[in-house]
Each structure stands twice: as C-alpha cells, then as structure tokens.
Amino acid sequence: MRIAQFFSVAASCALVGLGGCTTVPALSPINGTEAREDGSIPINEVVKRxxxxIYDATRDIxxxxxxxxxxxxxVDLDLIAxxxxxxxxxxxxxxxxxxxRSASLGTFSRGFSLGLGGGVATTASRTESVSFSMNFTEVHEQLNPASKVNRREAFDNCNLPKGRDLNxxxxxxxWIKSVLGPLEGGNRALLSPQPKQSTRPAAPPAFTCRQRSGAPSADCEAPLKSITHSIEFTVVKSANISPSWTLVHFKGHNGNNSLASTGRTDTHRLKITLGPTNETRSNASTQQSLREIAPAISNAVGQTLGAR
Incomplete structure (x- = not known):
C-alpha cells in the first residue's frame, strides 16, 4: 500500500512538472543579427539578406x-517551432x-511482481508566416551606392554576417545565373521573347522584342513566366533521462525506455518567386483589354446614335 501511494505521489509530481515544461514557443525577434539559442531567426535580418x-544577383544583368x-x-517566410x-x-x-527447496528438484526462487506504468505527452507549436514583395527598381534605389536615395547603411552596406540556416x-x-543560362550566347533561341498574340496586324519583319535603348517593350512577353527558389532548414534538438534502480520490494523505471524526454524542432522555409511585378502585369493587361474592347464600344455607340 505504501509503495502504491509513493508511486501515485511521484507520478503526480512528475506530471505537474511536465505541464510546466511545454509552453508556447517564443516569437522570433524582429531585430537582431544572429539566431538565438532557441533557434529563432531575426526577421529583419532575413529581409536584409x-x-x-537580389541586388547582387541583378545589378549586372x-x-x-x-x-x-x-x-x-x-518572398514567403515560414518560421515553425x-x-x-x-x-x-x-x-x-x-x-x-x-x-x-526440494531434495529431488533443487532450490527454486519464488516471488510476485506487479508492473505499473503510464505516460503523458504534450506538444506546443507556433508558426510565423511573413510575406513581402519588392521590385528590382526599389531594391536598386535602396542599395546602389550611386543612387541619391540609397539606404545602404540601413542594410549594413550588405556586409552581413555569415552564420547558419537563413543567416x-x-x-x-x-540560382538566377543558372536560370538565365539557356538565354545566353548561342542558346538564346531556346527561350527567346515572342510578340504577344493579338488580333492586330502582324508586325513588320524587322520587329524586335528589345528596343535599342534597352528599355522593355510593352508589346513583348518575357520568355519566362516566373522562377521560384525554395530553401528549407530543419534543426532537431532533444534530451532524455532514463534512471533505473532496484530495491527489495521495489524496482524503478525500466531502463530500456526514457523516463522523461523533451525536444524542439525548428523548421525555416524561404520561398522566393521572381516574376513580372503586379503593376507591370496590371498595366499590360489593362492596356490589352482596352484595345480589345475599344472596337465593341465604338460599334455600340455608333448603333445608338444611328437609332436616334
């Protein structure tokens, strides 16, 4: 009876302690320069990097x-703990x-044992999702030293520490260089800009999708619709304790299994998608729509005036 009471008290104390072990993981810091010991990543540092x-990859395109x-x-950033x-x-x-004891059979030990066990597991998780977008013009204005409105100091002049994971x-x-590889040199024909399909008369043979000034032509579609780059880091930390003891009337925890364990898994996902900006896409689609519906509007107005 005393042993059962002892086990009950010990188990209750252990369960109370376990309840205090698992709490909601801390939020990732907004500012900072290095990953903290708990695995969280400063979001501001990821944006800087x-x-x-992107500036370094696109400045000499x-x-x-x-x-x-x-x-x-x-950019889509997921921090999961x-x-x-x-x-x-x-x-x-x-x-x-x-x-x-038997004279013919020998001596045999006898005894009775009663095994008792239980288990409780708790899990807490937190997912932080941050999405932000930028256009190359904005990035170059902020980071190009020759720009009058550059903010390189706010980005530590892009001399960012080399750490681990997203740092x-x-x-x-x-990545960008490998994606644009098929467009270089003699392989350019593999993915070459093509005129947009429309109901207008075909362009003259001399039509080109690149103006001499280097400015993009609104009448051309890019050879690539979009490109995506995904990065994922997973860090798993764990610890356990497995004590075991034997007394005359009591045998402690089975050493084959852990008495108590705790762990943390941090998953950092970064997805970067490059493509036409919303503004560019919106303007192009709006202009195309206006060109397509303009004849219909003109005919409708003409019919109305003729009826009068």
Missing amino acids: VKCE PKEYAWFQTWGAN NESSSITPSVAVLDPFPPF SDLGLRQ
Missing part, C-alpha cells in the same frame, strides 16, 4: 534582358517468497 542578395528589369520578387515533452514512468512492486549565403546569385 534577401534584398542584398545585361541590358538585353530588358524584360527582366521590370520583374520583382515575392515545435516543442514536445513526454514522461513514461514505470515501476514494479516486488514481493519475494521464501525459496522452494548564411542563400545562393540567389548562382
């Missing part, structure tokens, strides 16, 4: 890629009997 790498100059970036704790106590109540080199320059 993405803008600096050849002028012949006029369509690319009108593009922008949409999962914390878990569990306790699985087990005990055995032992009641040894006097050994059985490391994201490789955006290599």
Whole structure:
C-alpha cells in the first residue's frame, strides 16, 4: 500500500512538472543579427539578406534582358517551432517468497511482481508566416551606392554576417545565373521573347522584342513566366533521462525506455518567386483589354446614335 501511494505521489509530481515544461514557443525577434539559442531567426535580418542578395544577383544583368528589369520578387517566410515533452514512468512492486527447496528438484526462487506504468505527452507549436514583395527598381534605389536615395547603411552596406540556416549565403546569385543560362550566347533561341498574340496586324519583319535603348517593350512577353527558389532548414534538438534502480520490494523505471524526454524542432522555409511585378502585369493587361474592347464600344455607340 505504501509503495502504491509513493508511486501515485511521484507520478503526480512528475506530471505537474511536465505541464510546466511545454509552453508556447517564443516569437522570433524582429531585430537582431544572429539566431538565438532557441533557434529563432531575426526577421529583419532575413529581409536584409534577401534584398542584398537580389541586388547582387541583378545589378549586372545585361541590358538585353530588358524584360527582366521590370520583374520583382515575392518572398514567403515560414518560421515553425515545435516543442514536445513526454514522461513514461514505470515501476514494479516486488514481493519475494521464501525459496522452494526440494531434495529431488533443487532450490527454486519464488516471488510476485506487479508492473505499473503510464505516460503523458504534450506538444506546443507556433508558426510565423511573413510575406513581402519588392521590385528590382526599389531594391536598386535602396542599395546602389550611386543612387541619391540609397539606404545602404540601413542594410549594413550588405556586409552581413555569415552564420547558419537563413543567416548564411542563400545562393540567389548562382540560382538566377543558372536560370538565365539557356538565354545566353548561342542558346538564346531556346527561350527567346515572342510578340504577344493579338488580333492586330502582324508586325513588320524587322520587329524586335528589345528596343535599342534597352528599355522593355510593352508589346513583348518575357520568355519566362516566373522562377521560384525554395530553401528549407530543419534543426532537431532533444534530451532524455532514463534512471533505473532496484530495491527489495521495489524496482524503478525500466531502463530500456526514457523516463522523461523533451525536444524542439525548428523548421525555416524561404520561398522566393521572381516574376513580372503586379503593376507591370496590371498595366499590360489593362492596356490589352482596352484595345480589345475599344472596337465593341465604338460599334455600340455608333448603333445608338444611328437609332436616334
């Protein structure tokens, strides 16, 4: 009876302690320069790094890629933290009997044991999702040293620390260069800008999708609709304790399993999509729609005036 009471009290204390082990993971800091010990990433630092790498990747894009100059970036950042704790106590109540002795069979030990066990597991998670967009013109105005409105000091002049996870080199320059590779040199014909399909008369043979000044032509579509780059980091931390002891009438936790454990999993996802900015796309589609409906409006007005 005393052993059962002891087990009940010990289990209750353990469960109360477990309840205090798992709490909602802390929010990721907005400012900062390094990842904290709990795995959270300063969001402001991620924004700086993405803008600096996009600027570095697009500052020397050849002028012949006029369509690319009108593009922008949409960035989706997910910071996911999962914390878990569990306790699985087990005990055995032992009641040894006097050994059985037989002249013919020998001596045999006897006893009775009662195993008791239980378990509780708790999990807490937090997901932070941040989305922001930028166009290349904005990025170059902020980070180009020659720009009159540059804000490079706010971005630490893009001399960002080289850490781990999202605080490391994201490789955006290599990514953009590899994507534009099919457009270079003799392979340019693989993905070449084509005139938009419309009901207007065909353009003269000399029509080109790149103006001599290098400015993008509104009558051309980019050879690429959009490009996407995804990065994911996962960090798993765990700890456990497995004590074991044996007394005359009591045997402690089974050492094969952990008595208590705790862990945390941090997942950082970054998705960057490059494509025509909303403003450019909206203006182009609006102009195209107006060109298509203009004849219908003109005919409707003419019929109304003729009826009068």
